[in-house]
Amino acid sequence: MINITLPDNSVKQFEPGVSALDIAKSISEGLARNVLAAKVNGEVWDATRPINEDVNLQLLTWNDKEGKATMWHSSAHLMAEAIESLYPGAKFGIGPDIENGFYYDIDLGDRVISDSDFKKIEDKMREFAKSKQKFCRKDISKQDALKYFEEKGDEYKLELIQDLEDGQITFYESGEFTDLCRGPHVVDTSIIKAIKILSVAGAYWRGDENRKQLTRVYGITFPKKKELDEYLERLEEAKKRDHRKLGKELELFTFSQKVGQGLPLWLPKGAALRERLETFLKKVQKTAGYQQVISPHIGNVELYKTSGHYQKYGEDSFRPITTPVEGEEYFLKPMNCPHHCEMYNHKPHSYKDLPIRLAEFGTVYRYEQSGELHGLTRVRSFTQDDAHIFCTPDQIKDEFKGVIDIIMYIFKALNFNEFITQISLRDPENPEKYIGSDENWKKAEDAIKEVAEEKGLDAIIEYGEAAFYGPKMDFMVKDALGRKWQLGTIQVDYNLPERFKLTYIGADNEKHRPVMIHRAPFGSMERFVAVLIEHCAGNFPLWLTPDQAIILPISEKYQNYAEKVLNLLDNSDIRAAIDDRSEKTGRKIRDAELKKIPFMLVVGEKEAAEGTVSVRRHGQGDLGTYSIDDFANMINSEINKMLEK
RNA sequence: GCCGAUGUAGCUCAGUUGGUAGAGCAGCUGAUUUGUAAUCAGCCGGUCGGCGGUUCGAGUCCGUUCAUCGGCUCCA
Numbered sequence: 001m002i003n004i005t006l007p008d009n010s011v012k013q014f015e016p017g018v019s020a021l022d023i024a025k026s027i028s029e030g031l032a033r034n035v036l037a038a039k040v041n042g043e044v045w046d047a048t049r050p051i052n053e054d055v056n057l058q059l060l061t062w063n064d065k066e067g068k069a070t071m072w073h074s075s076a077h078l079m080a081e082a083i084e085s086l087y088p089g090a091k092f093g094i095g096p097d098i099e100n101g102f103y104y105d106i107d108l109g110d111r112v113i114s115d116s117d118f119k120k121i122e123d124k125m126r127e128f129a130k131s132k133q134k135f136c137r138k139d140i141s142k143q144d145a146l147k148y149f150e151e152k153g154d155e156y157k158l159e160l161i162q163d164l165e166d167g168q169i170t171f172y173e174s175g176e177f178t179d180l181c182r183g184p185h186v187v188d189t190s191i192i193k194a195i196k197i198l199s200v201a202g203a204y205w206r207g208d209e210n211r212k213q214l215t216r217v218y219g220i221t222f223p224k225k226k227e228l229d230e231y232l233e234r235l236e237e238a239k240k241r242d243h244r245k246l247g248k249e250l251e252l253f254t255f256s257q258k259v260g261q262g263l264p265l266w267l268p269k270g271a272a273l274r275e276r277l278e279t280f281l282k283k284v285q286k287t288a289g290y291q292q293v294i295s296p297h298i299g300n301v302e303l304y305k306t307s308g309h310y311q312k313y314g315e316d317s318f319r320p321i322t323t324p325v326e327g328e329e330y331f332l333k334p335m336n337c338p339h340h341c342e343m344y345n346h347k348p349h350s351y352k353d354l355p356i357r358l359a360e361f362g363t364v365y366r367y368e369q370s371g372e373l374h375g376l377t378r379v380r381s382f383t384q385d386d387a388h389i390f391c392t393p394d395q396i397k398d399e400f401k402g403v404i405d406i407i408m409y410i411f412k413a414l415n416f417n418e419f420i421t422q423i424s425l426r427d428p429e430n431p432e433k434y435i436g437s438d439e440n441w442k443k444a445e446d447a448i449k450e451v452a453e454e455k456g457l458d459a460i461i462e463y464g465e466a467a468f469y470g471p472k473m474d475f476m477v478k479d480a481l482g483r484k485w486q487l488g489t490i491q492v493d494y495n496l497p498e499r500f501k502l503t504y505i506g507a508d509n510e511k512h513r514p515v516m517i518h519r520a521p522f523g524s525m526e527r528f529v530a531v532l533i534e535h536c537a538g539n540f541p542l543w544l545t546p547d548q549a550i551i552l553p554i555s556e557k558y559q560n561y562a563e564k565v566l567n568l569l570d571n572s573d574i575r576a577a578i579d580d581r582s583e584k585t586g587r588k589i590r591d592a593e594l595k596k597i598p599f600m601l602v603v604g605e606k607e608a609a610e611g612t613v614s615v616r617r618h619g620q621g622d623l624g625t626y627s628i629d630d631f632a633n634m635i636n637s638e639i640n641k642m643l644e645k
Numbered sequence: 646g647c648c649g650a651u652g653u654a655g656c657u658c659a660g661u662u663g664g665u666a667g668a669g670c671a672g673c674u675g676a677u678u679u680g681u682a683a684u685c686a687g688c689c690g691g692u693c694g695g696c697g698g699u700u701c702g703a704g705u706c707c708g709u710u711c712a713u714c715g716g717c718u719c720c721a
Contacts (some may be wrong), residue, residue: 103716114649201716202648209718213648216716244714248656257694257712309721316719335721369646369719370712378720467721486720555678582678590682604680616681 003054014051021047021187024059034061034223036191037070037184044070046137046184062223072097074135074174074185075125075192075221080104081133081177082124083217087111091154092179093205093214099482100231101220105203107156108215118197121217129192133175135185142166145180156205156214192221194228241480243533244375250538250546250596252529253376262373262380264526269546274525276544278361280413280643281385281521284406290359290387295339297363301329306499307338318367336362337493337518340388341500344514349504354514355391355399361525362386376530377485383525389517390502393440397447399517400473400490404455407475407488407521413643414532414541420476420484421457423448427464434468436494440515444492445471469495480534487523487531492516538596539618543639549576550597551613552588554604556580561608565601565628572632576601593618599635 001013004023014023020038024031024047035047039058044066051057060067076095083106084090093105106113113121140148142161148171149157157180161169172181174189186192196219203216222228239245247253252270259265266274282292301320304310310331320329333339340358349356363383372378389399411419425445426434434441448471452459459473466472470492476484493516496502503511522528532540542548549569553562562578569576579588585602592600601613606625613631615623626634 112649199715200649203717204647207718209647213717215648218716255712261712307721312721337721364721366720371646371648371717372719373713469721552681554680557678582676582684584677584679584684585681586679587683588681593682600681602680606680614680622681 002051004051005054005056007056007058016052017050019048019050020045020057020059023057031059031061035059036061036064036067036186039066044184046135047187049137049184069097070184071186071191071221071223072102073183074189075195075219076102076104077135077172077174077177077179077181077185078125078128078133078189078192078221079121079197079217079219080106080179081128081175082121083113084177086120086124087113089153091156093156094160095179101198101218103216103218105156105205105214105216107212113200113215113217115200118200121197122195125192125195128175129189129195131175132188132190134188135183136173137183137185138171138173140169140171142169145169145171148178149180191223194222194225196220196228196232235481238480238482241534241537242375243377243479243530246533246538247376247530252533252546260380261370262368262378264376264379264381270529273540273544273546274529277522277525277528278385280543281406281410282359284409285357285359285387288357288402288406289355290357293340293343293358293360295333295336295343295360295362297333297365298330299333299339301331303338303342304331307341307496308499309334309338316367318365332365333362334364334366336360336364336384336386337388337496337516338500340386341496341502341516344388344390344502345500349390349514351392351504351506351512354504355389355395357387357389359385359387376526377479379526382527384520385522385525385528386518386520389519390497390504390514391517392504392512393443393515396444396492396515396517397451400448400451401455403490403517403519403521404451404457404473407490408455409645410488410521411475414535414544416477416535418477419487421452421459422465422474422476423452423459423461424465424467424472424474425461425463426466426471430464434466435498436470440494441471444515448473448492467491467493469493477531477535479531480537485527485531487528488521489519489523491518493518539598540596541642542598542635543642545596545598546575547577547595547597548574548635549599549601550588550592550595551576551578551601551603552585552592553578553580554585554602556582558603558605558608562603565603565613568628569632572636574632574635589616599631601631 002016004012004014006012021032021035024035037060038045038047039060040051041055044060060070062068073096076097080092080095087108089109091107093107095104096102142164145161146158149161160180170182172179172183172185198218198220201216202213204213205211220231222231250269251267252273253267254265255263256265298321301310317334318332320331322329343358344356361383363381365381368378368380391399426441431438452473472489472491474486475488476486478484497513497516502514504514506512551562551565553559559580566576566578579592581588589600596618598618600616602616603613607613612625612627615626615631617623
């Protein structure tokens with residue numbers, strides 16, 4: 001007999017060779033029906049795989065992340081089987097489960113799959129699912145595995161098998177489909193009840209741009225139709241938060257084909273909102289010892305030859321600007337650092353001057369590939385809330401701390417509670433890839449890790465993700481559809497100080513090389529505003545929102561009073577407007593609600609007589625009558641609370 | 646840049662097998678003077694993304710190009 005320890009620490013005894021499914025059955029039939037896989041000593045197994053020794057066992061169902069992953073992975077096989085039967089001779093790359101569903105990369109030869117083919121694939125999958133195909137795991141020798149796919153003529157699987165070790169290779173069979181796969185899988189296909197093919201896209205084999213592009217088909221499945229419907233509904237809801245849609249509806253920004261792709265036009269409301277963000281950050285930075293600077297939008301080619309950007313990116317950039325002078329070339333600036341380096345260089349510096357923190361809302365231009373452009377999150381012209389800190393190696397830690405404080409304060413003021421912190425360090429295997437001394441790198445990397453710890457950041461450490469010029473820390477936030485975008489960034493740079501020959505005179509009266517820290521808490525104004533819109537679904541924090549209140553006179557008779565209220569609010573720095581259309585109050589309220597204006601102030605006979613306003617809050621309804629002072633105080637105290645450090 | 650899809654009025658969309666465009670909202674004008682999510686009426690508005698082709702005739706078919714969307718690759 002073997003001992004099976006369950007998650008509640010209870011121990012049950014079974015004959016060797018028992019499967020997780022058998023154990024589930026011994027608990028209840030209902031549980032057995034829902035088991036998708038099992039975690040055996042921490043490793044996810046097929047529920048049917050025999051267990052031959054004492055183990056810790058956790059049964060996995062749809063409620064477990066690994067359970068979902070198992071079902072989606074099995075669904076990928078099911079989809080491949082369906083596609084193979086509909087498109088004979090199709091060759092298969094890889095077909096993993098992903099965060100929401102699964103995909104399979106397929107070489108269809110000359111054939112294409114488009115949206116209109118989804119239904120027949122779904123139908124075929126449903127047909128196979130119903131037939132209760134069992135997933136059978138089979139150990140196979142490398143030689144036999146190669147032989148199988150040679151006969152099938154699938155060069156992708158052959159390539160994958162070449163990289164595997166003999167003795168470690170398994171096949172899974174379900175119905176007519178056999179796949180190279182390490183598993184695990186669900187017991188049989190009948191658990192897959194609701195099926196949706198979501199989209200099709202091109203994807204390079206092994207992620208390599210120079211290799212063949214396969215057809216990637218995305219899908220998702222659920223054990224119940226209701227769950228699929230809910231998922232699709234959630235997707236629809238998420239699309240309503242899309243910053244491109246809201247940006248248009250709220251008249252924040254627009255694009256014009258005539259102006260050019262990826263070149264955002266900030267409309268009055270959007271520009272005002274952005275300016276408030278900039279003013280807010282400028283104020284914070286002033287307190288933190290930054291100095292604002294301004295540099296031009298173009299720079300001589302020599303600047304970028306010095307910085308090294310010309311050699312590396314010259315060809316993929318906007319083309320140089322030529323002048324009447326033969327051979328003279330300028331570039332639109334793709335970053336602000338070289339300009340700031342030259343500012344540092346305008347005079348000699350003492351160690352007593354450091355750290356020097358130069359900040360600029362600097363607009364930069366980068367020729368992103370056309371397929372990369374995406375609303376405000378990926379554009380060709382954007383404004384970085386940039387700053388460069390020139391300091392000694394020993395000051396890195398304190399400077400990092402200071403920047404993190406700024407970023408955390410910003411995130412708090414904007415209700416960003418969920419973000420991902422990533423620390424990117426050297427690849428320990430290839431230290432020669434990086435510029436700067438080993439000693440300095442170690443100092444900086446340790447400083448970053450320590451600061452993250454001290455600040456209580458739950459940071460992910462990625463080795464090998466550092467730039468060649470220094471380690472960095474990035475802050476990422478997800479958009480409405482779960483796509484990750486990098487916002488804030490803090491990067492150490494040993495390269496540019498070298499290239500620009502930056503120096504300071506130390507206490508020893510010798511010249512030393514300062515370290516440069518690039519940092520941008522927002523990242524770029526464009527991307528930040530985009531993510532912010534999706535985050536709050538257009539309901540901006542009160543201090544930031546375009547119109548904080550709208551005054552709704554009941555009729556023309558109260559227009560004068562409405563103007564008086566507007567004036568008084570203006571005196572209290574509250575942004576308000578009057579809806580003086582000859583519409584019914586219900587209509588004005590409806591329109592104000594749709595415009596997501598936080599406060600609606602209804603004024604009529606009673607309010608005019610008493611000098612009050614009748615307050616309605618967006619999404620909440622009537623709050624009752626307030627004196628104008630009380631209302632102004634309410635708004636301002638709410639704002640002050642949000643902006644508390 | 647690559648794969649797939651989409652492009653009709655400011656916005657959201659309709660437009661049967663090819664017979665030179667239609668709705669709602671927005672806008673304008675007028676009436677209405679209104680109390681917590683849409684008052685009524687009239688009017689204006691489109692070289693159907695651009696260019697080329699097939700056809701007696703193209704929003705509808707074909708080619709090409711531009712832009713957008715979903716991915717891939719990229720992101721100093």
